[in-house]
Amino acid sequence: MILSMIIPGKLAPGNNIDVYLQPLIKELNEMWYDGVRTLDSSKNEMFTLKAALMWTISDFPGLGTLSGWNTYTGLACSTCKFETDSCRLKNGRKWKGNPFDPTLSKNEIVNNRPENVPLDHWVKFVEYRLKPETMEMCKRNKEARKKQIFNHTCGAMTFARKRHILTLEAGKPVGRGPMWDMTHKRADGKYVNEEAQKIGEKICNHIAENPDAYSEISPNDIVGKIFGKEHSGRVRGMGMGVVPTIAFKHTTTRLSGMEFGSFRGSTSSGSSALVNQKLATMEAQMTALVGYIKAKEGGSLPPELAAALFPNDTQQASNVGNESPTPNDITRSSDESNARRS
Known part of the structure; x- marks a missing residue:
């Protein structure tokens, strides 16, 4: 039996994958430990059928979500784990020395293969990078990076892990305000730039005047007031895979032509x-x-x-x-x- 589960990126459950898979895990445990009474048509008799999960197939981001292993660090291999042989590249280059030069011919790029990269992997990578649609996407991403004002300082650590650590340190849930503030400071306590400092100071002043806002997660919290309404596919300060309907638990009611909403952590x-x-x-x-x-x-x-x-x-x-x-x-x-x- 092959069970297909295709989860589109914008609707992916992200850190809530455990809840998403809980019914499947329950049935797999039942099939493995207890089994299910089933009819054997060839013998016309009942027997206990048991089943086991043998393989999962997914892309690399999906592998990280499904396995629970962080695939965005130097130890990205979920099989090798801490035995992964990797090196951190200077200036954040994807390959050591950045051997991919789009101004060269395909053969020249292939011959410029890094020592620790298998030839077949490098050839596939070069073919992918030289596709017109890939080059167009790289161009768009380059332009988008120029417009990026704030860079968070979480590094390879996911926002979910960062929030968990901060919650343990504070002894109470951490809302979007302090989460945004803490993830835009460097190790020395300074903000990544002047714009981030202005916003961080607004957040800190708001929390100082309203202590309950420290744990607030809602469209009307301090982050929502500063940046405005969130897009449908992401929520600031919550990390990858979180969407407004999950983060805010928004319910809308219509009463004789009047619409009003209720949000977790906020009242009106x-x-x-x-x-x-x-x-x-x-x-x-x-x-x-x-x-x-x-x-x-x-x-x-x-x-x-x-x-x-x-x-x-x-x-x-x-x-x-x-x-x-x-x-x-x-x-x-x-x-x-x-x-x-x-």
């Missing part, structure tokens, strides 16, 4: 006031409507209507609407609500 007094006002208006309208029906029905609601409106409180059903409002009362209540909103 304005939204609460609007909701309370709307609920009060609806309650007044319901009271008027019930009173009008009771007046038409001789002072009481029909049993089936009372059971539908007040399934757990028959006393409330008899008390609501005793003032016997008219249809004009219902219309006036609605008009007053609209006037308050406008």
